[in-house]
Amino acid sequence: MLAAAGIAVLVSMALALARALLGPTLYDRILAVNMFGTKTVLFIALVAALVGRGDYLDIALLYALINFIGVIALLRYHEVSGVSESKPGPPP
Amino acid sequence: MISLLLLLFLAITAIAIVRSRDTLTAVMLTGLSSLISACLFLLLDAADVAFTEAAVGAGISTLLMLAALHAVAPVRPQPRRVAWPALIVVLLCGGLLAYGTLDLPPFGAAENPVHQHVGNHYLEQTEREIGVPNVVTAVLASYRGFDTLGEVVVVFTAGLAVLLLIGRPRRKDEERDAR
Numbered sequence: 473m474l475a476a477a478g479i480a481v482l483v484s485m486a487l488a489l490a491r492a493l494l495g496p497t498l499y500d501r502i503l504a505v506n507m508f509g510t511k512t513v514l515f516i517a518l519v520a521a522l523v524g525r526g527d528y529l530d531i532a533l534l535y536a537l538i539n540f541i542g543v544i545a546l547l548r549y550h551e552v553s554g555v556s557e558s559k560p561g562p563p564p
Numbered sequence: 565m566i567s568l569l570l571l572l573f574l575a576i577t578a579i580a581i582v583r584s585r586d587t588l589t590a591v592m593l594t595g596l597s598s599l600i601s602a603c604l605f606l607l608l609d610a611a612d613v614a615f616t617e618a619a620v621g622a623g624i625s626t627l628l629m630l631a632a633l634h635a636v637a638p639v640r641p642q643p644r645r646v647a648w649p650a651l652i653v654v655l656l657c658g659g660l661l662a663y664g665t666l667d668l669p670p671f672g673a674a675e676n677p678v679h680q681h682v683g684n685h686y687l688e689q690t691e692r693e694i695g696v697p698n699v700v701t702a703v704l705a706s707y708r709g710f711d712t713l714g715e716v717v718v719v720f721t722a723g724l725a726v727l728l729l730i731g732r733p734r735r736k737d738e739e740r741d742a743r
Binding site for chain 1: 576580618633
């Protein structure tokens with residue numbers, strides 16, 4: 473059961489990595505990085521279940537938070553830089 | 565097996581970072597490689613290192629690099645060409661490091677030097693000598709207190725230098741410009 477879940481997580485990691493490398497647009501890449509972060513959270517939870525150490529779940533929670541912050545920062549940067557490139561626009 | 569697969573992911577990501585022409589893509593892929601290496605650390609049973617890697621590598625570094633990208637002018641992609649001396653130096657350095665790992669003792673063996681010298685002393689005597697329940701904290705803050713003090717001085721000096729270089733007045737100007 474755990475092995476099947478592990479293989480599934482690793483395969484989806486590989487697919488997300490491929491999308492992050494190939495992704496033609498920026499949004500593909502951002503989505504792929506976000507999805508890879510989610511897969512990392514799942515991976516850590518699986519390792520915690522395999523090794524039998526519940527304290528690894530704290531690290532999984534931390535990853536979920538960091539993933540969220542990272543994606544917010546990327547989108548915010550994209551928004552700000554896109555506005556400054558095209559037109560002055562209203563203040564954020 | 566899983567470690568090898570993750571290492572393959574890491575290598576692919578590293579090559580993609582080097583080959584990417586767009587800085588934003590490179591920043592995103594750097595965060596991704598940090599996530600992969602944190603998974604590797606966790607598989608090696610180094611949960612605290614994985615914790616630090618997640619917080620510093622994937623979190624703060626991405627934010628700082630995005631802030632730096634925002635602060636500097638947009639970088640024009642340079643025409644791609646191979647810098648042979650740099651490539652040779654990098655390959656040589658990596659080869660030497662990989663050669664150095666051949667001398668490492670087997671992973672997790674009980675007779676490794678790391679399990680033989682002061683480690684046992686710390687584990688047995690920390691409760692009596694220091695009285696701190698967490699051995700790692702006792703080692704960092706008491707047994708290696710001067711080492712930690714030096715690290716704190718280095719970090720403090722670096723933060724001070726950064727504040728002096730890009731300190732407050734400049735930031736206020738930028739905010740005014742942005743508005």
